[in-house]
Amino acid sequence: MRLATFALIVALPSAVAAQDHQAAIDAALNNHVLPGVTQLAEASQALALAAEDCMSPALVAAYHEAFDAWVRISHLRFGPFEAENRAFALAFWPDSRGATPRALAQLIGASDPVIASDYASVSVAARGFYAMEFLLFDSDISTRGDAAYRCDLVQVVASDIATTTAAIEQDWTRTHADLMRMAGTNDRYQSQTEAMRALFNALTTGLEFNADIRLGRPLGTFDRPRPNRAEARRSGRSVQNLIISMQGLAELSAALTVAAPAINADIRAGFDVAISELERLDDPTLASVADPQGRFRIEVIQQRINELRELIVTEMGPSLGVSAGFNSLDGD
Amino acid sequence: MKRTILTTTALATFFAGPAMAQEATDVLTTYANIAAAGYEDSLITAEALEEAVADLVANPSAEVLTAARAAWLAARVPYQQTEVYRFGNAIVDDWEGRVNAWPLDEGLIDYVDGGYGGPSDENELAALNVIANASFTLSGTEIDASIITPALLEETLHEADGIEANVATGYHAIEFLLWGQDLNGHGPGAGNRPWTDFAAGDACTGGNCDRRAEYLTAATELLVSDLEWMAAQWVEGGDARAAVMADPDAGISAMLTGMGSLSYGEVAGERMRLGVMLNDPEEEHSCFADNTHNDHYLDGLGVQNVYLGEYVRADGTVVSGPSLSDLVAATDPALDTEMRIRLSETMRELGQIVLAAEAGFAYDQMLERGNEAGEALIMGGVNGLIAQTQTIERIVVALGLDTIAFEGSDSLDNPSAVFE
Numbered sequence: 063m064r065l066a067t068f069a070l071i072v073a074l075p076s077a078v079a080a081q082d083h084q085a086a087i088d089a090a091l092n093n094h095v096l097p098g099v100t101q102l103a104e105a106s107q108a109l110a111l112a113a114e115d116c117m118s119p120a121l122v123a124a125y126h127e128a129f130d131a132w133v134r135i136s137h138l139r140f141g142p143f144e145a146e147n148r149a150f151a152l153a154f155w156p157d158s159r160g161a162t163p164r165a166l167a168q169l170i171g172a173s174d175p176v177i178a179s180d181y182a183s184v185s186v187a188a189r190g191f192y193a194m195e196f197l198l199f200d201s202d203i204s205t206r207g208d209a210a211y212r213c214d215l216v217q218v219v220a221s222d223i224a225t226t227t228a229a230i231e232q233d234w235t236r237t238h239a240d241l242m243r244m245a246g247t248n249d250r251y252q253s254q255t256e257a258m259r260a261l262f263n264a265l266t267t268g269l270e271f272n273a274d275i276r277l278g279r280p281l282g283t284f285d286r287p288r289p290n291r292a293e294a295r296r297s298g299r300s301v302q303n304l305i306i307s308m309q310g311l312a313e314l315s316a317a318l319t320v321a322a323p324a325i326n327a328d329i330r331a332g333f334d335v336a337i338s339e340l341e342r343l344d345d346p347t348l349a350s351v352a353d354p355q356g357r358f359r360i361e362v363i364q365q366r367i368n369e370l371r372e373l374i375v376t377e378m379g380p381s382l383g384v385s386a387g388f389n390s391l392d393g394d
Numbered sequence: 395m396k397r398t399i400l401t402t403t404a405l406a407t408f409f410a411g412p413a414m415a416q417e418a419t420d421v422l423t424t425y426a427n428i429a430a431a432g433y434e435d436s437l438i439t440a441e442a443l444e445e446a447v448a449d450l451v452a453n454p455s456a457e458v459l460t461a462a463r464a465a466w467l468a469a470r471v472p473y474q475q476t477e478v479y480r481f482g483n484a485i486v487d488d489w490e491g492r493v494n495a496w497p498l499d500e501g502l503i504d505y506v507d508g509g510y511g512g513p514s515d516e517n518e519l520a521a522l523n524v525i526a527n528a529s530f531t532l533s534g535t536e537i538d539a540s541i542i543t544p545a546l547l548e549e550t551l552h553e554a555d556g557i558e559a560n561v562a563t564g565y566h567a568i569e570f571l572l573w574g575q576d577l578n579g580h581g582p583g584a585g586n587r588p589w590t591d592f593a594a595g596d597a598c599t600g601g602n603c604d605r606r607a608e609y610l611t612a613a614t615e616l617l618v619s620d621l622e623w624m625a626a627q628w629v630e631g632g633d634a635r636a637a638v639m640a641d642p643d644a645g646i647s648a649m650l651t652g653m654g655s656l657s658y659g660e661v662a663g664e665r666m667r668l669g670v671m672l673n674d675p676e677e678e679h680s681c682f683a684d685n686t687h688n689d690h691y692l693d694g695l696g697v698q699n700v701y702l703g704e705y706v707r708a709d710g711t712v713v714s715g716p717s718l719s720d721l722v723a724a725t726d727p728a729l730d731t732e733m734r735i736r737l738s739e740t741m742r743e744l745g746q747i748v749l750a751a752e753a754g755f756a757y758d759q760m761l762e763r764g765n766e767a768g769e770a771l772i773m774g775g776v777n778g779l780i781a782q783t784q785t786i787e788r789i790v791v792a793l794g795l796d797t798i799a800f801e802g803s804d805s806l807d808n809p810s811a812v813f814e
Binding site for chain 2: 159180282291
């Protein structure tokens with residue numbers, strides 16, 4: 063048995079032809095990354111426009127659309143997302159020390175004039191989709207201080223999101239996509255395998271984030287569930303974010319196996335099961351982590367996502383000749 | 395969030411030939427020797443700290459408090475260089491939270507300034523102040539804290555209520571007791587606890603000086619015994635040494651995992667970038683003592699030590715031997731050169747932070763909103779660490795450690811083990 067497995071492993075890397083890697087990189091860019099960053103930039107632009115009337119119901123709808131667009135590709139935390147801390151400027155979460163409400167309360171309390179000049183210099187805790195959520199939905203922050211200042215703040219956060227996402231789109235379309243397509247001829251990606259690894263790492267890290275952070279934080283322990291730690295619970299998006307994230311990850315997974323779709327069959331089925339269980343949960347903010355019945359259902363989903371990640375690491379990775387590298391969740 | 399890129403039994407062995415296997419074993423011996431020396435140095439310097447603390451408790455004065463602070467700073471020098479052993483070695487990772495947990499809600503331990511706030515949504519015990527309270531309720535149970543013992547700190551208070559910010563033991567708890575809160579915000583200056591916080595009778599400030607002394611003594615005693623334990627794991631016959639020597643593939647993987655995880659997720663991410671992004675002086679790793687610049691530098695140095703197979707001990711003697719660098723050079727000399735250059739570049743960037751801090755530009759000030767020079771300094775270190783992680787990944791591939799399949803993995807066999 064040991065010998066057979068060894069032979070199989072040695073045989074695998076040569077089974078992955080260079081054109082297969084090229085096809086996978088192209089598919090990931092064309093079907094997932096580039097449409098994703100364009101949609102994010104456009105939805106964010108629409109959010110900034112909608113925020114010009116900060117009392118408008120259209121603002122809330124635009125907020126949800128832009129947040130959806132972000133979550134769908136939020137696992138791509140390298141290159142243009144990592145540069146200038148853009149991913150953090152869009153999404154500072156989890157926030158285990160309550161930095162977001164604290165930072166917003168300070169700005170509002172002081173009517174800090176920074177909003178008129180250089181908002182990108184403020185703490186990331188007061189920027190992006192999670193800060194916007196507090197401004198729109200939190201009962202305390204959304205009613206604090208001077209209404210006119212708060213309205214200005216909503217506008218500046220929205221336009222800051224639009225600026226950041228436009229920069230991401232520009233970086234991807236003008237340079238980074240080409241660096242990946244031309245992997246092997248530049249120093250950033252010294253081989254096609256390196257470009258594949260960056261994408262593969264985004265896939266596995268995205269699943270890890272969903273299982274450990276999006277589900278794991280509110281689950282806490284059986285004796286000490288933490289429903290208040292559910293992501294974006296104030297806007298009722300906790301489960302929606304999971305569903306959209308899983309859909310985005312499924313898209314990436316399909317792209318990476320475009321040259322060998324058979325590899326993706328089990329994985330696709332795994333995504334489908336997890337997504338349909340999330341859709342049937344009927345608990346938008348994961349509040350039921352606190353009751354034994356609901357908790358069990360959520361733990362099952364967490365387990366499915368973990369199994370799916372294992373399947374990808376042990377089946378898809380070796381088939382493609384790539385492994386996950388280090389990720390930002392490696393610390394503690 | 396702790397994990398390893400490679401765990402458990404490998405089915406395929408890269409270092410299969412006898413010569414390669416011998417070379418890998420020699421490299422691992424150097425790795426274990428450096429760990430043994432590093433933890434022994436940490437122990438020796440912690441014992442010196444324990445003596446200094448005993449002095450402070452017996453004869454409190456400004457001079458003796460200063461001497462205890464100096465002993466703490468010295469103890470950090472060898473310890474920080476061992477952090478590179480954390481993520482690759484389960485035995486270290488499982489233990490590390492007892493000695494170097496951070497960040498902490500210091501109001502758990504002692505009095506804090508009014509601006510600190512009370513219990514928070516995340517942590518009901520954030521302002522417990524055990525030094526002032528001889529009994530308190532924890533998750534519905536009445537706790538007798540009339541005597542502050544190592545056992546009380548370790549078993550009851552540390553990570554109480556399952557909250558990681560409830561740090562009751564280790565270097566940073568001791569640091570808080572020696573320096574106190576740094577109330578200078580983004581201004582220069584560290585914590586400024588008066589020596590009279592340890593004074594007897596009417597001279598006592600801050601209340602409960604005897605209990606504060608009891609806490610400091612217990613925490614230091616625990617630190618020494620924890621380091622004693624870890625040092626023993628790395629000597630000949632120790633479990634940690636046996637674990638890395640058991641399989642050359644897994645051992646070399648552990649080295650690279652530790653280097654990459656510390657560089658990227660931990661130091662570049664959690665400790666450096668986050669502080670800059672939040673502009674929060676509380677996001678300093680050694681925020682009470684203002685020693686953060688040295689923490690980062692020594693973490694980086696630890697990574698370089700492991701790669702080059704060389705460690706300068708606290709007494710100036712050198713531990714060295716066959717290195718990972720030799721192993722990489724034998725496979726791909728250009729990649730070895732790339733790794734050496736990246737490590738040197740990172741050390742230069744981290745060194746610039748140290749020099750600026752030593753010259754009076756405190757790490758807190760670098761974190762201030764709109765401080766472009768500070769942000770550039772810190773991001774220089776972050777970018778160096780990110781770049782060196784990319785090269786570490788290349789080494790994993792070049793040594794063939796990424797195509798190894800596993801009989802099982804922690805996450806399949808025991809999902810909770812991976813996500814501790």
